[in-house]
Amino acid sequence: MSEFQLALTNTAGLSSVASFWVFVASNAFAKWQKVMLRLAQIVMVVGFVSLTVAIVARGIEAQRFPLANLYESLLWFAWATMGGYLFLARSYTIGQLGWLASLTATAMFLYGSWLPASQHEIAPLVPALVSYWRQIHVPPLIVSYAMFILGGLSALLELWVGGRRQSMFLAIAAIACAGLAIALGTYTPIDSFWLQLLFVGGSLVGLVSAWLKLDKVRPANTDNKAVELYDDVCYRCVAIGFPLLTIGVITGGLWANHAWGSYWSWDPKESMALVTWLSYAAYIHLRIHRDVSGEKLAIVSVAGLLLVLLTYLGFNSLGFGGLHSYGRFK
Amino acid sequence: MEAVRTTVEARASKRSRATWSVFSSVKLTVLLLSLIAFTVLLGAWCPQESQVGQEKVFEQFGTDVAPWMIKLGISDIFHTPFFLTLIALLTINLVVASWQRVFPRLWVLRHPLPFLNPSEVMRLPVSKTLTTSIEPDQLINQLSKKLKHNLYFVRRQGTSLVAESGKIGRLAPTITHIGLLTLLLGVTISSWTGFSGFKPVLLGSNLFFGDSEHSKLWIGKLPTWHIKVDSTRRENYESGEAKQWYSRLTVLDQNDHVVKSEEISVNNPLSYEGVDIYQSSWGLDQIQLAFNGQAKTMSLRPMGKLYAAFLPLTKDLILIFSVRDQEGPMRVFAKRPDWDAPKLLGEIAVGKSLKLGTVQLTYGGALPVTGLQYKCDPGLAITYTAFAFIMLGVCLASIPHRQVWAAVSPDGYGSSFLFIGGSAKKGKILFGKQMDKIVAQLQKELPGRANEALPENSYSSAKDTVNV
Numbered sequence A: 001m002s003e004f005q006l007a008l009t010n011t012a013g014l015s016s017v018a019s020f021w022v023f024v025a026s027n028a029f030a031k032w033q034k035v036m037l038r039l040a041q042i043v044m045v046v047g048f049v050s051l052t053v054a055i056v057a058r059g060i061e062a063q064r065f066p067l068a069n070l071y072e073s074l075l076w077f078a079w080a081t082m083g084g085y086l087f088l089a090r091s092y093t094i095g096q097l098g099w100l101a102s103l104t105a106t107a108m109f110l111y112g113s114w115l116p117a118s119q120h121e122i123a124p125l126v127p128a129l130v131s132y133w134r135q136i137h138v139p140p141l142i143v144s145y146a147m148f149i150l151g152g153l154s155a156l157l158e159l160w161v162g163g164r165r166q167s168m169f170l171a172i173a174a175i176a177c178a179g180l181a182i183a184l185g186t187y188t189p190i191d192s193f194w195l196q197l198l199f200v201g202g203s204l205v206g207l208v209s210a211w212l213k214l215d216k217v218r219p220a221n222t223d224n225k226a227v228e229l230y231d232d233v234c235y236r237c238v239a240i241g242f243p244l245l246t247i248g249v250i251t252g253g254l255w256a257n258h259a260w261g262s263y264w265s266w267d268p269k270e271s272m273a274l275v276t277w278l279s280y281a282a283y284i285h286l287r288i289h290r291d292v293s294g295e296k297l298a299i300v301s302v303a304g305l306l307l308v309l310l311t312y313l314g315f316n317s318l319g320f321g322g323l324h325s326y327g328r329f330k
Numbered sequence B: 001m002e003a004v005r006t007t008v009e010a011r012a013s014k015r016s017r018a019t020w021s022v023f024s025s026v027k028l029t030v031l032l033l034s035l036i037a038f039t040v041l042l043g044a045w046c047p048q049e050s051q052v053g054q055e056k057v058f059e060q061f062g063t064d065v066a067p068w069m070i071k072l073g074i075s076d077i078f079h080t081p082f083f084l085t086l087i088a089l090l091t092i093n094l095v096v097a098s099w100q101r102v103f104p105r106l107w108v109l110r111h112p113l114p115f116l117n118p119s120e121v122m123r124l125p126v127s128k129t130l131t132t133s134i135e136p137d138q139l140i141n142q143l144s145k146k147l148k149h150n151l152y153f154v155r156r157q158g159t160s161l162v163a164e165s166g167k168i169g170r171l172a173p174t175i176t177h178i179g180l181l182t183l184l185l186g187v188t189i190s191s192w193t194g195f196s197g198f199k200p201v202l203l204g205s206n207l208f209f210g211d212s213e214h215s216k217l218w219i220g221k222l223p224t225w226h227i228k229v230d231s232t233r234r235e236n237y238e239s240g241e242a243k244q245w246y247s248r249l250t251v252l253d254q255n256d257h258v259v260k261s262e263e264i265s266v267n268n269p270l271s272y273e274g275v276d277i278y279q280s281s282w283g284l285d286q287i288q289l290a291f292n293g294q295a296k297t298m299s300l301r302p303m304g305k306l307y308a309a310f311l312p313l314t315k316d317l318i319l320i321f322s323v324r325d326q327e328g329p330m331r332v333f334a335k336r337p338d339w340d341a342p343k344l345l346g347e348i349a350v351g352k353s354l355k356l357g358t359v360q361l362t363y364g365g366a367l368p369v370t371g372l373q374y375k376c377d378p379g380l381a382i383t384y385t386a387f388a389f390i391m392l393g394v395c396l397a398s399i400p401h402r403q404v405w406a407a408v409s410p411d412g413y414g415s416s417f418l419f420i421g422g423s424a425k426k427g428k429i430l431f432g433k434q435m436d437k438i439v440a441q442l443q444k445e446l447p448g449r450a451n452e453a454l455p456e457n458s459y460s461s462a463k464d465t466v467n468v
């Protein structure tokens, strides 16, 4: 990795941390809030631009499309999260989503930089991955995952501004369990049985109890305008993420058919992408159905976020197998 | 008599429609999609026998749990009656709902939107008013220009206007669902008429299709021609890792006449008469040796980057032959249990010999095996068409459909009132913002009200209401 590329990547990482703090701090200074939100956004733009250049530089250095291992994929993910947020922030006033987005990007940077060094290096590709299909297949998937995660975060905020704080904390606890399981699975040799239990158990208990607490509303903390806003943002994220996921899954099928002669082989990672796809198809149809309230949809969006985490990171770190295991490094 | 029969018929048809309405419900769709998602999740979590074999299930879950996984069908979940029933129900649901709910919406799209009068406009989910001193005609002109600028398609009638944007997004459900139905058709055709398989083929050997995986082949049939592997090789990175595998294949007809010859590699198959042949794996399979002129073939096992063969000479002396690639030399080692590492006895280039005691060992070369995956998939064109429809459909679904109505009426004192309202199914907040912006811009660009002292008129209930 060249100095230049490293410096850019570090700038991007530090910018995401910095914008996180400015976003958070903006809540403490009512008078300066507008200015600080703007500033946080600008810092994030700096991070986004430097990450864009870093990824391009990496591609030039490696003489290949810079998306071949987990580390590079995490860079893309952080890039898509920042870009997705900035895109949404052009049309919505969503300062609170900003700090969640930069927190997510930061987490991805940290997760990536703590990976074993072999993952940072620019390694040659195994025959199965030498194909232009790779660059058609993977980026839409990563961007769609980032959009779904932004949608889930927006759903958390929807619960918050809807006065459903208990539900929100329970949903956050579910996400924390999932994140912890992934981190433990990546950096420690803990048996995957316990990790899977932590992930699935935490998600289920957290979400079900969040659902049950939905009617615990504090009217004093309710801001209906903001609820509508975050509901709208959440749906927008899904509306952008779903076509991208569809394109990603289908082009993956086209690639597989081109390379192995079968567009679908029930490979675990393939199946997981299908699970995510089916779940968001269910979500879309749930929206068509009139009598489902926004806060219930919010819980479903958080469930979607967990599924995305499972598909994207949980899979390799929690000990599932399969063809797509270039992300494995244990 | 006649009347009675009609009533009975009517009741029967009502009942049948009621039965079908269960299948056309979106609730059922959500339930089925969730159940299928959950089932596929189990299938992703548990190794599938049909993919990786039963041993993997035991390896993962141990001898206590694995038999349960097998008994419950979790280790072969995509072939269980449960899963197939879910797919069948989803298919029925999709067909019925598409016909009863999704496709009929297309007809609605053909009818132009009606024009609305001011009080109707004010009852729309988003509505606003504006007053200005210019003529109603001019005002509606200005608004029309603004809307067109915002990518609306505008129709006018006198001083009323309707505008729509993103109408093409309304086609999304229809196109997506046509795609899904087409996908089901394509997959069905493939599974009824296609075949596929995998075969490791030695250099110089043949590939026949007789033992392929196929269902009944009700309509299709297996080819009478076959494939011969003329050459096969591996290309390495400088570090020694495999970069690409190649095989030169010849298609031979029933009478062993050559009809086609082509080199394939990973991602680069050979196609002949609807059958595709793919390079899917590669290895060295055998070495040819001669001991004092007596030929012997030995099987190789992959050992990391090398391949090795083992020849026990006595109870505790083993000869090990290792090769790295086809062209390079073979190394000969000896190993005794009490030695830490095997001892290198020598290296022999292809075609050369080495004297080991009284034995003249000749290395004849290594024989590669190429893993060929093949398939014939007659439904593929339909499946691909379905993919295109589905991708197009879901992309269209992200286009928000917006409708705007406006009516202008003169107030009799030289000013005009604009009533503007609209609705959007998705992205309501953005639509509200767009409307705010359009009205604010008009307000700024147009001269104010002629008579500012004008009393609040009868439309005073028509406040700025944005109730999304």
Ligand code: HEM
Pocket (backbone or CB within 6 Å): A281, A284, A285, A288, B024, B025, B026, B029, B090, B091, B093, B094, B097, B098, B101, B102, B105, B172, B173, B176, B177, B180, B393, B394, B397
């Ligand atoms: C199998 C049973 C299914 C049924 C019964 C069903 C039914 C429906 C219905 C009634 C609509 C509303 C149409 C409208 O509002 O005009 C709809 C919309 C839609 N469906 Fe399905 N659907 C099914 C499966 C799927 C699947 C698997 C997908 C996956 C892509 C899908 C994608 C869509 C999309 C993208 C829309 C448009 C949504 C929108 O406009 O926001 N459907 N579906």
